[in-house]
Amino acid sequence: MTELLLYTSAYFFFAVTAVLLCQKFGLGSVLGYLLAGICIGPVFGIVGKEAESIQHIAEFGVVMMLFLVGLELAPQMLWQMRHKLLGLGGLQVLLTLGVVAGIAMTLGYRWQIAVVVGCVLALSSTAIVLQTFSEKQLLGTAGGQAGFAVLLFQDVAAIPMLALLPLLAVGKAAEVETHGAGNLMANQAGWVVALVSVAAIVLILLLVRYVVPLVLRLIVKSKLHEIFMIFTLALVVGIAALMSLVGLSPALGAFIAGVALANSSYRHEMESHLHPFKSLFLGLFFITVGASMNFKLLGQQFFVIVGMTLGLLAVKALVLWCLGKLFRLPSLGGQLFALSLAQAGEFGFVLLSIANQHRLLPVELHDSVSLVVALSMVLTPLLFIFYDKVLSARAIRQENEERPHDTVDSENPVILLGYGQFGHQINNILISCGFHTTVIDNHAEVVDGLTKYGIKTYYGDATRHELLNTVGLHKAKLLIVCVGDDKQSRDIVKYARHNYPHLTIIARAHDSLHAYDLHYAGADYIVRETADAAQHAGCIVMHQLGLPQEQVIELSQFYEARERYQLDTLAELHNPEISIFANEELLNKAREIDMETKAMMQAIMRGDKVEWEENPNSWVKLKKGIS
Structure with missing residues (x-):
């Protein structure tokens, strides 16, 4: 018990520290979890082989993530975006997968291995890219919209990839992981496996379509919120267990169930209950990925791994840039599109985990690709900096040169x-x-x-x-x-x-x-810019609280005058060289004015006459007496 608590505290302590640091430097939470895993694994050696057993539990976060992804993908929305999804998204995945697989086969790997590596590296980091788009307000640009469409398609494409990988397992390699693991279809004929698989998916769809809404309705009527949360967790766990029993990917079943519930009126409530658990398990998953990374291999083959990473960024950026040209994105939008999605993503770790379970990749290649995925994600902020400082700045300069300033006549x-x-x-x-x-x-x-x-x-x-x-x-x-x-x-x-x-x-x-x-x-x-709106809202509140309209107007005018007086007075005391909270003189004066204003406004409410001395140097002349 003590050992378990120590391991748990180590995981959480390093996770909090690393994620906060990465967020501060704009690297995103996924890289923070990976860094935490690297610290407790390869760097400090706090955890060892037990990380693999913990990863099996943490993989439930992937199942939850795909269930939530499914909830967001209403069929109507997918149909409306079909041209961008199938065009940009479909071509990006197929072309990148084909190019990477072709390079792998040229290097002498079997086609099964080449396809696995292609699937892993074809996907990009939804977490990093969308977070950066949001922070830099790029989601509304042509490049941002194209990138969002491709990321959405990649989320959908990851599902058939998860189903494809076990089929690529050959010989006894696949049997090693499935034997005795609760798979009822391990020794069955192919037609039986196919029939049972279809039946399982149909059963999930029927349950989600007809039974689950009835149960949720009863739970909502009971007004027991914790039962809603328990049922939602039980639903996801049950679907994952059923898919595992018939030899299918639990994540695939969760995704199908999520899509089936996308139009449900209980969708948002389910999301709110599952999101904390998803974040916890998914964070734990990425920590275990970082803890199991082979940094010894990175030291031995540093230039090879870095070369593979730069090669991946170049290949994906070239494919994306060509697609941007094909779909007639503007020049700057095409450059953003190409650079923002050039990295590999968090789904790559999920696919690598599945591939490892089925022994699809040689150990050294598996470790090398894991390092490439992580390094490409680490380099992504640098690509955005290059876009901001070089490409975007150059485009603005060119625009200014192409269009000179107008002559003001x-x-x-x-x-x-x-x-x-x-x-x-x-x-x-x-x-x-x-x-x-x-x-x-x-x-x-x-x-x-x-x-x-x-x-x-x-x-x-x-x-x-x-x-x-x-x-x-x-x-x-x-x-x-x-x-x-x-x-x-x-x-x-x-x-x-x-x-x-x-x-x-x-x-x-x-x-x-x-x-x-x-x-x-x-x-x-x-x-x-927000002062007038806030003051107007305050007037509405005071009137609703029963104050006469005339008194509300008087109080509002007086408060506006005092606010301008305070701003003018404190501006004289402001020192740009130090923090406002370190400026004791300014803070003391602010408290003094606040107390005066409070006393004066309460006096006005009592009907008393209020007089006060304005700042003689004020840039807004104020009435000395308001009664």
């Missing part, structure tokens, strides 16, 4: 930089009131679209000083900075204040820290 009193949602609202108000504005944005599509719509807009990069000097700032009255990037907006404000001191500068701030920076840079008025 009007001198309006208001110049607005950046036409996002914030700038759009401001410009609409001004135009509606009959004021003339000069709008500048650095997105060519936005500029062309607005011009076509009838709103005169100029193309240009507001961070370039030569542009700012030509847009009429010397005659303008107001400069409105709505640029999305915090650093860029601060630099623009700083330059404009230094060179055009007569200007009144209004700038958008994302939060208080950004507001302090803009104030320090010289902005006259600073608007926090």
Whole structure:
């Protein structure tokens, strides 16, 4: 018992540490679990052979993962995406599998071994790629959408691969793992195996289609949430056990059941109950994979393994780039598509585990391919950095060179930089009131679209000083900075204040820290983008709590004045060189103002007259007395 607790604590301690570190450096949780396994296995030797027995338990996480994947794949959605799925996704898997298998056969391996290696390396890392797409907001781009379609097809394609691998096992090699392992079909004739397999799948579909919804309905009526969780776990375990008994992949059965339940009204509830267990077992699975990696082989054949990894990245990137050209992806989208999916993925470890059970690969080749899969995943963040810093930056430079800044031929009193949602609202108000504005944005599509719509807009990069000097700032009255990037907006404000001191500068701030920076840079008025919405919501809440409308308006106006006063006062104390929480003077002043505001607003609610001293240097003049 003590030994088990020690092993368990070691697994969890290293998992938490490694995953947090990898997340911090943008490497993803999968690599964190692999790193944890490498630490407790090859590096520190905390676990040894027992990792293999633990892996059999941890493989249940794969079963749960595929059940959840099935729940997400409603047949209607698959049908709507059939062209991208079968076109891009199907060709990517088949071509990559074919090229890798061809290379393996050229090196002298049997076709069965070549196909296994091709299947393992044809798939990409859904976890890493989708997480990075989300973080970098690339999912809406052409390359991101194409990548998502391919990843979705790969998730589906992994299922027939799981079913295919046992069929590739030949001779007694397959019997070694199945004998005595609970497989009732081990010594049966082929037609019997086929008949029983079909019957098992049909039974699962019938149960999931007709019986499971009835049981779930009864459980929901009982309002016993823990019973719902227990039944969901029992369903997945039971399906896995049935598939194992007839010699089929448990993961295949779980996937089929998930797809059958994809349109169920209980789908989301099942997902919420299974997700923690899936994460736990799947994390444990990747830890055991890392613990069983042969790093001795990496040391002995370092250049060979690294060469294989770079070769894999090159082959997959080339195949993906060609497909991007074939399906007419834009140049930058095709480059993102090729680089983002060039690695192998977590499903590769699952397939390697199945291949190892059936003795499909020589031990050294199995260990080499495992290292290649892991190293290719480790290198993926570098590929995204290359895309961001080199390919994307070069494309932006080329776009700027191809389309020079527009010549601003009007001198309006208001110049607005950046036409996002914030700038759009401001410009609409001004135009509606009959004021003339000069709008500048650095997105060519936005500029062309607005011009076509009838709103005169100029193309240009507001961070370039030569542009700012030509847009009429010397005659303008107001400069409105709505640029999305915090650093860029601060630099623009700083330059404009230094060179055009007569200007009144209004700038958008994302939060208080950004507001302090803009104030320090010289902005006259600073608007926090969520402040007005929050204040409006607060007014609704106060009115719903029974306060008269007139008092709500009075309190809201007073609170807005105090907020601006606080922002202006604290901006004077802000030091960009230290954290806001390390600035004791600022924190003490903030607490003091908060307490004053609370006392004053409660006085207003009692009907008392409230007077207070404003900051004499305030950039927003406030009423001294509100009663």
